[in-house]
Amino acid sequence: MTEIVAFEVRKNRLAETRLARKVAPELQDGQAMIKVDRFAFTANNVTYGVVGERIGYWKFFPAGGSDENAGGEDARGDWGIIPVWGFGDVVASRCADLPAGERLYGYWPMASHLVMTPAKVGDARLFDGAAHRQELPPVYNSYARVRNEPGYDPAMDDERMTLFPLYATSFCLYDFFKDNDWFGAERIIIPSASSKTAIGTAYAVRTDPDPRPMIALTSPRNKPAVEALKLYDDVLSYDEIDALDAGRRSAIIDMSGNGAVLGRLHRRLGDNMTYTANVGLTHYDANAMGPDVIRERSAMFFAPGHIQKRAKDWGPGEFEKRAFAFWRDAAVKSRDWLAIRTGAGAEAISSAYQEVLKGDTPADAAWALRF
């Protein structure tokens, strides 16, 4: 009998958490039981919780509490499970195409196990065909069969689960800006420049033969770490926005979602703010957008949408190939500054979760966790 342990959060008060336990259901024909081996946790995962309702992130791995506590507040769906990227091992299977012993990279619940229904099983990839996931973006339902990958290096597992989802987004952002002729901008301004997605974007822009200069915006406490990267052309803290030269045409790649920061930037730049890509929400508790935000030249950027577009433009597998090559190079460079901290067990998961939620994890660190 397998017990499944899940780390659940209250959807509208993310600091409140609980552990939910249940006995794993008996596998049905075609299903497989995956033990989640390890997963990464960064601000990106917090954002999944912040926009869980709006974008549908709560739908991937419904909280189990309602089974045990039917009719109570759980029945109204107050609790949810935040998705994470990582590795899982098939420990039992009633799916002929996916025997026990396989190892998968992909999207998991913050839980000890996942029962999945492998579908479209190819040598390189498969999908979770569970009915409730089918309306959700395919990027999140796709799993890599890592043992079939040429050159699969388990020594890079922690870097892959930490950085691949973020640097793949960075690669998309570079591709999108380049494809749009940098939106006519002479330079790029990046709020929350200390985030890994921002740093990956800086690596990607620097691969361009004619890159645009990049200005980092960050909090005073992260400024030294961002300067030490030597990746951006200038580094300012949020309270130095008024020192920005307003005469240059500028595009913004925003990871912060901070309404006050964007308002001040847009007011200062005026007509010279050519485009803002709203990518992230690291400052999730400051996201009210005021009247200074230039909405007509701002748009949400959603990496899974861009990946789907490139799958059509470039053919199947090509995006993954290019993004993977970029990630691998950038991950090796990131060894100069990134410290991956590890934690095991429910307590370690809970304390890492609270630390990341509060923004207390240093910019040069990330968490690799396991139950």
Ligand SMILES: NC(=O)c1ccc[n+]([C@@H]2O[C@H](COP(=O)([O-])OP(=O)(O)OC[C@H]3O[C@@H](n4cnc5c(N)ncnc54)[C@H](OP(=O)(O)O)[C@@H]3O)[C@@H](O)[C@H]2O)c1
């Ligand atoms: N749209 C998409 O498709 C897409 C895809 C991937 C990622 N993203 C988004 O990109 C953002 C960055 O994710 P990441 O995993 O790369 O982040 P990360 O590396 O964990 O970022 C850490 C940085 O975020 C800021 N921060 C984090 N928590 C904070 C808090 N509670 N209060 C204030 N500042 C806080 C700080 O930066 P500063 O001090 O520099 O502000 C901190 O150094 C996330 O919002 C994520 O959802 C979006």
